[in-house]
Amino acid sequence: MLERTLVDLSIPAAVIVGDLATDNDAARLKRVGAQAIPIATGNVCHLEASMVAAALDRLDLNTIDLLFIENVGNLVCPAAYDLGEAMKVVLFSVTEGEDKPLKYPTTFKNADVVLLTKTDIAEAVGCDLALARQNIHAVAPQAELFELSADRGRG
Numbered sequence: 001m002l003e004r005t006l007v008d009l010s011i012p013a014a015v016i017v018g019d020l021a022t023d024n025d026a027a028r029l030k031r032v033g034a035q036a037i038p039i040a041t042g043n044v045c046h047l048e049a050s051m052v053a054a055a056l057d058r059l060d061l062n063t064i065d066l067l068f069i070e071n072v073g074n075l076v077c078p079a080a081y082d083l084g085e086a087m088k089v090v091l092f093s094v095t096e097g098e099d100k101p102l103k104y105p106t107t108f109k110n111a112d113v114v115l116l117t118k119t120d121i122a123e124a125v126g127c128d129l130a131l132a133r134q135n136i137h138a139v140a141p142q143a144e145l146f147e148l149s150a151d152r153g154r155g
């Protein structure tokens with residue numbers, strides 16, 4: 001989704017990418033022209049503000065208009081940490097099961113935007129999109145919801 005967004009937006013942007021290990025996602029985003037700084041957290045399942053601060057030192061902020069922070073990919077740990085971001089965007093893919101907003105409400109309650117992603121394969125994985133929408137709205141009525149497919153460029 002980030003890769004597609006960077007290509008379609010076509011404005012100077014940078015991404016700080018947190019994963020337990022590898023710089024795979026950062027390398028993927030660099031290939032489409034973004035500045036990308038990987039943070040390998042080791043055994044830690046979330047990013048903390050101090051890690052973001054250290055990564056900021058390695059970015060040329062004067063040349064960008066937008067900064068993304070991709071937190072470690074789970075719906076639990078990242079919810080408890082304030083990274084100083086202006087907006088929280090939660091990606092909820094059709095492969096995860098419609099009930100995830102109910103099981104992991106904190107992440108969704110803190111979201112400004114929820115992206116229901118990979119909708120191109122919703123039918124193949126038996127995702128009930130209406131139920132997914134209903135569960136998102138029940139837990140996160142404040143969040144703006146977009147349904148999209150990065151693969152097809154839909155939404």
Ligand SMILES: Nc1nc2c(ncn2[C@@H]2O[C@H](COP(=O)(O)OP(=O)(O)OP(=O)(O)O)[C@@H](O)[C@H]2O)c(=O)[nH]1
Binds near residue numbers: 001074117121151
């Ligand atoms: N069918 C389909 N596949 C997608 C889409 N977006 C991403 N994928 C694929 O899904 C797989 C996992 O990608 P993501 O879920 O985006 O990975 P991620 O969110 O960076 O996951 P982390 O490893 O937790 O950082 C990759 O093979 C992607 O190419 C989409 O819109 N449709």
Ligand SMILES: [Mg+2]
Binds near residue numbers: 025070073
């Ligand atoms: Mg990733």
